[in-house]
Amino acid sequence: MVSSPNRRIYHTHSCERTRGPPNLVKVRPVVFAGARKSSIVVKLRYFVDEIQEITLDLIYRYDPLAPSKWQPPTDADEALQLLHDGHRRFVDFVGNMQQRSQVGGADEPLIMHLDPASLGLPLWHAGSTIQMPFALVLGCSDARVPVERVFDQAFNNLFVVRIAGNVLGTECLGSFDYAVRRLAGSLKLVVVLGHTTCGAVTAAVDMYLDPRDYEQIACTHGMRSLVDRIMISVRAAAKSLERAYGAEIKQHPNYRTALIEAAVYLNSAITAFDLRRELELMKTETARVVFGVYDLETFDVRGIPEADRAQSDSAKSLSLVPAPDSADDFTRLAAAIAKALCKRYLQKPPA
Numbered sequence: 001m002v003s004s005p006n007r008r009i010y011h012t013h014s015c016e017r018t019r020g021p022p023n024l025v026k027v028r029p030v031v032f033a034g035a036r037k038s039s040i041v042v043k044l045r046y047f048v049d050e051i052q053e054i055t056l057d058l059i060y061r062y063d064p065l066a067p068s069k070w071q072p073p074t075d076a077d078e079a080l081q082l083l084h085d086g087h088r089r090f091v092d093f094v095g096n097m098q099q100r101s102q103v104g105g106a107d108e109p110l111i112m113h114l115d116p117a118s119l120g121l122p123l124w125h126a127g128s129t130i131q132m133p134f135a136l137v138l139g140c141s142d143a144r145v146p147v148e149r150v151f152d153q154a155f156n157n158l159f160v161v162r163i164a165g166n167v168l169g170t171e172c173l174g175s176f177d178y179a180v181r182r183l184a185g186s187l188k189l190v191v192v193l194g195h196t197t198c199g200a201v202t203a204a205v206d207m208y209l210d211p212r213d214y215e216q217i218a219c220t221h222g223m224r225s226l227v228d229r230i231m232i233s234v235r236a237a238a239k240s241l242e243r244a245y246g247a248e249i250k251q252h253p254n255y256r257t258a259l260i261e262a263a264v265y266l267n268s269a270i271t272a273f274d275l276r277r278e279l280e281l282m283k284t285e286t287a288r289v290v291f292g293v294y295d296l297e298t299f300d301v302r303g304i305p306e307a308d309r310a311q312s313d314s315a316k317s318l319s320l321v322p323a324p325d326s327a328d329d330f331t332r333l334a335a336a337i338a339k340a341l342c343k344r345y346l347q348k349p350p351a
């Protein structure tokens, strides 16, 4: 949604209310442009009840002549801070929208100030920009998890590889190999990003719980490849939950839910572990690998889940965790994840 300095572009999104609190879903964008200057206006029209319709204006405002505030990170810590700041903006934006929908204030425009250079786009109509991402992200293909939006990053900031279940296949490794060799000057950090209610992980869990369904997937090479890669995480998740809760855990009505979520976290951790090993073999300086899971309910990104979502610290909405570096490290991590999820879903703290 970027216009040239002397144009204004309107994006009108019509959103239908669904059951429960008003939510910005089912967006059908309609785009048209005018000939004014300096702002982009996004109109969000949605219904707060059966008869009332509200339009909220989002204004992206920038000054093309203002000095740029963008400073590329010089190390992994600064890169992490940029992701943290961006995620904070994203969470604040979602919260602001939801509050205006539910409490009121939707008649006031929401103004977002942009630094033109930080958009990562050429300011002049000549040539193309040089690729200079500061972070490499392996995420899931799930449509609900657009990586640049979750971290509120501009074009050219992230080198993103997305594949269902964020597993590490040969083609993914090829992309990473290219990135760390050709973009080593700007890359400072590698992130593996999973997400809750992941369909690929859920398929693997269901296969684990009822192997009779394997025939459905056995004849589909692509699906079988995905599920097989994730199955190691499912087994590790089942083992850690059983250690934390006891052998009777399989009888608990929330067992499947807890197992899916534990497997999501461990799948991201294992992928990060593998990726770290691969990067070490490539002898690259971009060796800092972290991982996290995007929670579709809270919008937080965490390496270890909160036991109680309602008590989660919003100031720490992004807490990426270093990739485990040994089997013992992985076991400790699995135990911490199992402990939190037992408390959340099974309501019995482990011994």
Ligand SMILES: [Zn+2]
Binding pocket: 140, 141, 142, 164, 165, 166, 195, 197, 198, 199, 200, 201
């Ligand atoms: Zn997924």
